[in-house]
Amino acid sequence: MDEMRRFCRAxxxxxxxxxxxxAAAEAARQPADGGVRMIVLVEGSSxxxxxxxLAARHGRDLGAQGVAVVPLGGATNIGRFLDVCGPPGLGLPLAGLCDIGEERHFRRHLERVGLGSALTRAGLEALGFHLCVADLEDELIRALGAEDVQQVIDAQGETRPFHTFQGQPAQRGRPVEHQLRRFMGTRSGRKALYARALVEQxxxxxxxxxLERLLAHV
Incomplete structure (x- = not known):
């Protein structure tokens, strides 16, 4: 495990x-004293x-550049991570990505630790925290288009599972974009698989x- 992964685990x-x-705090402080210049807080591993x-497509290795991308394991954990990463803890520069439905959690805790007051969405973006309309999968599906996303699914050898999913009673009649987004969350690891595959496409x-603005910020 490399230094950045150890830091994120700590x-x-x-x-x-x-x-x-x-002990974890001590382990995190060591690389934070030199090797880490920014922490990016995101909701999940995908x-x-x-x-x-996306960084790799631009020829960037974020870890090598001192940028730690840290999954929160859910937006409601933002407060705990701000306590250890932000002014009360390591005091490192921060950025992040969250779903618009979780905006209130991010705004409230950013204000609580002293990183702004009465934050608007523009204020969040100025801090480096960017919002996805529903979630990142929704953003990627809309950007690529349903037809191209289905081609990506086919390239992953999952056309049959997707068609089976579409045939479920709860999915019949729903827009294909909705079906695609829900399909990506039906098995552990599938969101991350398609996050990479869709970005590469x-x-x-x-x-x-x-996603573009966040990468530009870091």
Missing amino acids: LGAWAAGGAGAG DQVALEA LELERVPRP
């Missing part, structure tokens, strides 16, 4: 609290994969704005 253990939090894949001028 952050997670520190944010979780408990008996090992002190968001991390998408950002790192996108023309760079069609990258969703939240």
Whole structure:
């Protein structure tokens, strides 16, 4: 495991609290003193994969550049991670990505730790925190188009499972874009698989704005 992955794991253990939090905090502080220049807080591992894949398409290795992309394991954990990464903890520069439905969690805790007051969406973006309309999968599907997304699914050898999913009673009659988004969340690891595959398929001028702006910020 490389230094950046160790750092991210230590952050997670520190944010979780408990008996090992002190040792985890010490482990996180060591690379934060030199090798890490910014922390990007994202809701889940698929968001991390998408950002790192887009960076790679631009010839960037975020870890080598001192940017730690840290999945929160859910937006409601943002407060704990801001406590350890932000002014109360490491005090490192921060950025992030979240779904618009979770905006309130991010705004409230950013304000709580002193990173703004009465934050608007423009204010969040100025801090480096960008919002997806529904979620990143929705953004990528709309950017690429349903037909091209289905071609990506076919390239992954999952056309039959997708057609089976479409035939479920709860999915019949729903827009194909909705079916695609729901399909990507039906098995562990599938969101991350398609986050990478869709980003790699996108023309760079069609990258969703939240993802493009976040990469530009870091």
